[in-house]
Amino acid sequence: MTKRLYYDDPFLTEFSATVTGFGDDPRKVYLDRTAFYPASGGQPFDTGLLGGVAVLDVIDEEDRIAHVLAEPIGPGEVEGCVDRARRFDHMQQHTGQHLLSAVLEELFQASTLSFHLGQDASTIDLRATLSPDQAVAAELRANQLAWENRPVRALYEEASQAQGLRKPSGRAGILRIIEIEGIDRSACGGTHVTHTGAIGAILIRKLDRVRGNTRLEFLCGSRALARARNDYDALSGVARVFSATLDEAPGLVAQLSGRAQKAEKDRRKLAVELASIEGKQLYERADKDAAGRRRHTLRTATGLDDEVRALAQGFAAGSNAVFLAICEPALSLMLACSPDSGIAAGTILKQALDAVGGRGGGNPQLAQGSVPATEALDGALGLLEQALG
Numbered sequence: 516m517t518k519r520l521y522y523d524d525p526f527l528t529e530f531s532a533t534v535t536g537f538g539d540d541p542r543k544v545y546l547d548r549t550a551f552y553p554a555s556g557g558q559p560f561d562t563g564l565l566g567g568v569a570v571l572d573v574i575d576e577e578d579r580i581a582h583v584l585a586e587p588i589g590p591g592e593v594e595g596c597v598d599r600a601r602r603f604d605h606m607q608q609h610t611g612q613h614l615l616s617a618v619l620e621e622l623f624q625a626s627t628l629s630f631h632l633g634q635d636a637s638t639i640d641l642r643a644t645l646s647p648d649q650a651v652a653a654e655l656r657a658n659q660l661a662w663e664n665r666p667v668r669a670l671y672e673e674a675s676q677a678q679g680l681r682k683p684s685g686r687a688g689i690l691r692i693i694e695i696e697g698i699d700r701s702a703c704g705g706t707h708v709t710h711t712g713a714i715g716a717i718l719i720r721k722l723d724r725v726r727g728n729t730r731l732e733f734l735c736g737s738r739a740l741a742r743a744r745n746d747y748d749a750l751s752g753v754a755r756v757f758s759a760t761l762d763e764a765p766g767l768v769a770q771l772s773g774r775a776q777k778a779e780k781d782r783r784k785l786a787v788e789l790a791s792i793e794g795k796q797l798y799e800r801a802d803k804d805a806a807g808r809r810r811h812t813l814r815t816a817t818g819l820d821d822e823v824r825a826l827a828q829g830f831a832a833g834s835n836a837v838f839l840a841i842c843e844p845a846l847s848l849m850l851a852c853s854p855d856s857g858i859a860a861g862t863i864l865k866q867a868l869d870a871v872g873g874r875g876g877g878n879p880q881l882a883q884g885s886v887p888a889t890e891a892l893d894g895a896l897g898l899l900e901q902a903l904g
Contacts, residue, residue: 517579518548522669522691525606525706528563528597534590535579541587545579550597553580557630558609558705563597602706604737608637610667610695610707611657611714611735615639617681617699618657619731623649626682628728636720636732645722645729654719664712665696677702718742783821790822794829798836806904808856809833813840819849819883827851831880837903846892847885850899854880858903867898 517535520527532546544565553575554560560573565582572583609632616627616639625643645653670692677690677700684690684702693703695711708714715736723730734742747761754764801809811830815823823840830838831851837858840849848868852858864882868875871891875884886892 517546519580520548520550521552521706522704524550525602525708528599528602530595532593532595534588534593537587538581540583542584544582544584544588546582546593546595549573549580549582550595551580551582552597552602552605552706556703556705557612558605558632559634561597561602561605563595565595566593603708605632606706606708607714607736608632608734608738609703609705610693610711611661611717611733612637612639613693613699613701613703613707614660614695614711614714615653615657615717615719615731615733616701617695618653618660619643619645620681622653622656625729636734636738639731639733640725641729641731643729644724645731647722650719650722650731654717657717660695660698661711661714661717664710665698667707667709667711668694668696669707670694715739716743786822787825790825791829794826794838795832797826798830798833801830801836803835808835808837810837810839810903813838815840815842816844818842818845819847823849824881828881839899841892841896843889843892845885846887846889847883848875848892848895848899849881849883850877851881852879863899863902867895867902870898871895 520530527550530548530550532548534544535547536545537543551561551563551570551573552558553573555575561570563570565584566588568588569585570582571585574581574583612630619625619627619641623643623645625641625645628640628642631638671689672692674684674687674690677684677692679700680692681699681701686702690702691704692700693705693707694700716739718734718739720732720734720742723732750761750764753768754761757764757767759767797811798809801811803809813823813826819840819842827838827840827849828851830836831853834853835856836853837856838851848864850860850864852860859879861877861879861882864884865876868884868886871886871894873884873886873891873895876882886895
């Protein structure tokens with residue numbers, strides 16, 4: 516059995532221990548006691564050095580903890596050193612989660628389903644629909660409680676006697692309970708700060724809907740400070756571009772975005788109109804085939820978009836006209852025929868596509884479709900050529 520030193524002293528990062536065994540891989544080491552926290556309860560494992568060798572993973576195996584090292588070490592006494600900055604960061608995030616979860620339960624009856632402490636941000640999944648305004652209210656309340664610097668204690672109680680837990684633990688025997696004075700009591704094996712003030716600032720970043728629940732992303736302490744600094748620098752850069760203040764920048768960006776969207780919409784409209792004119796010009800330059808039709812084939816690598824459609828319709832506006840567009844990268848075809856050509860574009864294109872396992876169709880004047888492979892495209896083109904004579 517491994518004694519878990521982090522249970523009673525989460526700030527302990529240097530310790531001595533005795534190697535009690537090895538795994539099938541000699542890099543997997545077991546100790547009589549350890550300050551290294553294993554991945555558990557949404558909190559990642561600690562890293563650091565054991566016997567001067569890097570710790571790559573820490574695994575909870577119930578009664579004992581496995582330390583996976585970069586290379587084997589020998590038996591006997593060994594010195595361990597936990598990465599202090601990583602440990603404290605995890606303590607800030609995890610205690611911040613307890614505080615946020617308690618506040619969300621208190622204000623909005625939003626119960627916590629799960630917690631994940633990520634490398635860049637942490638998330639809480641809530642059995643509730645949370646609005647942005649509610650998230651702001653929860654953020655303010657959590658920060659106010661952090662400023663009160665309330666004690667955070669690790670207690671041990673018999674499960675059958677434990678009272679006031681935010682949610683049932685479902686475990687028997689002795690529970691380790693993390694208590695934020697007057698705010699929260701939760702069964703937890705993680706590492707935590709000893710006062711809420713050490714959590715630092717609590718910042719809620721965003722809300723997402725996930726399988727009918729709400730996923731809340733947040734940052735605490737040094738992470739919140741770093742994110743706030745990055746956000747400030749980014750917004751300052753935008754403001755400088757517009758020679759505006761930080762408060763004016765979002766409104767100016769919104770205005771510019773609206774203008775850009777309108778300009779793009781106008782551009783697309785003009786491009787379609789131009790394509791229609793170009794289609795008519797193509798028709799005028801096209802020679803008649805043996806059947807007296809004017810035909811044009813377009814090969815494009817950029818897709819059969821509205822401009823290609825307008826080009827085809829402009830060409831087919833002429834008498835006895837057939838326009839075929841091919842996009843090989845997208846494995847797609849478009850066929851446009853004038854009403855007096857004697858060809859029903861939708862019918863013959865669908866027949867050609869069906870024959871090669873493709874799909875598509877349209878009306879007598881314009882049809883479009885796609886095929887599953889390059890060989891099928893070649894086959895469909897061959898059938899169309901036969902149908903068009």
